[in-house]
Amino acid sequence: MIEAVGLTKRYGSTVAVNDLSFTVKPGKVTGFLGPNGAGKSTTMRMILGLDAPTSGRVLIDGKPYQELKHPLRKVGALIDAKWVHPNRSAHSHLKWLARSNDLPLSRVDEVLAMVGLEQVAKRRAGGFSLGMSQRLGIAAALLGDPEVLMFDEPVNGLDPEGIHWIRRFMQGLAAEGRTVFVSSHLLSEMSLTAEELVVIGRGELIAQCSTEEFVEGASIASVRVRTPQAEELRALLDEQGLTVQQPLDGTLLVGDATSEQLGELAARNGIVLHELTTQRGSLEEAFMQLTSQAVEYQTDLGGTAALTTAGK
Numbered sequence: 001m002i003e004a005v006g007l008t009k010r011y012g013s014t015v016a017v018n019d020l021s022f023t024v025k026p027g028k029v030t031g032f033l034g035p036n037g038a039g040k041s042t043t044m045r046m047i048l049g050l051d052a053p054t055s056g057r058v059l060i061d062g063k064p065y066q067e068l069k070h071p072l073r074k075v076g077a078l079i080d081a082k083w084v085h086p087n088r089s090a091h092s093h094l095k096w097l098a099r100s101n102d103l104p105l106s107r108v109d110e111v112l113a114m115v116g117l118e119q120v121a122k123r124r125a126g127g128f129s130l131g132m133s134q135r136l137g138i139a140a141a142l143l144g145d146p147e148v149l150m151f152d153e154p155v156n157g158l159d160p161e162g163i164h165w166i167r168r169f170m171q172g173l174a175a176e177g178r179t180v181f182v183s184s185h186l187l188s189e190m191s192l193t194a195e196e197l198v199v200i201g202r203g204e205l206i207a208q209c210s211t212e213e214f215v216e217g218a219s220i221a222s223v224r225v226r227t228p229q230a231e232e233l234r235a236l237l238d239e240q241g242l243t244v245q246q247p248l249d250g251t252l253l254v255g256d257a258t259s260e261q262l263g264e265l266a267a268r269n270g271i272v273l274h275e276l277t278t279q280r281g282s283l284e285e286a287f288m289q290l291t292s293q294a295v296e297y298q299t300d301l302g303g304t305a306a307l308t309t310a311g312k
Ligand SMILES: Nc1ncnc2c1ncn2[C@@H]1O[C@H](COP(=O)(O)OP(=O)(O)OP(=O)(O)O)[C@@H](O)[C@H]1O
Pocket: 011, 014, 015, 016, 034, 035, 036, 037, 038, 039, 040, 041, 042, 043, 185
């Protein structure tokens, strides 16, 4: 289990992470979601003790990373897939890692088999594709057979097959009862991979909930209405202060309203409807809107006062 309490990181006047509290539980893939620059990598580095928090703390099974007796047996992480000597083979890279961390050498062949790299284990890692490098990074993270696994943007730049493989692999690790924490800036990707989400925007927590709940709330609904009395209905909708778009197909697209509301409004005013359909906007668009509006920073002398948080 990972537990962050009031985690804060400042770099000079930049607040990368601000008073962040969340919990990541075992047995599930938890997505760590936020747009670029939201503070995901900084948070992951603090979990791994690679960066010290300005204030607050983050614990792994109740202890800060530095106090873990055998860190690699507790936590495995993929932060940078290209972190390997280019002339080393996958096998010798893992052997070197195992040796320097006091892990059994027998584990090297085991993890190579787990990620499907046995055939290329003796080739120089410098010639690996991004997908193969990611697999090697995952093999390294698994060397200590850790309960907690963290992956920073593991599918970035991968082809659909590579993405599918990583997704299934992470779900398999969670099914074994491990804690799996994986960052991404894509809601559509996370909605397929993670059961739980920790969502941040500009360093602050926006939501911690199930993916299903978040996706439902994040997707903007609009209602498509087709009527032979479009002008009349349009005037009524304008009166109500609703946002209305008129695409060229003769329909009306009404934002911030439910189909029930519009159906009743039309009925009360004797307007005939030929169509009334709720439409979902693009998940990614809605998410970007949500996270970019989540926290507005006041540019006063203090420079970093959080004004509003979405959903509150
Ligand atoms: N070493 C550093 N020095 C100064 N500012 C930093 C440093 N590391 C991160 N930042 C700033 O902190 C903020 C959060 O960055 P971070 O890399 O954690 O975000 P992220 O969500 O991981 O985004 P990305 O996916 O783009 O890496 C950004 O504004 C970034 O410029």
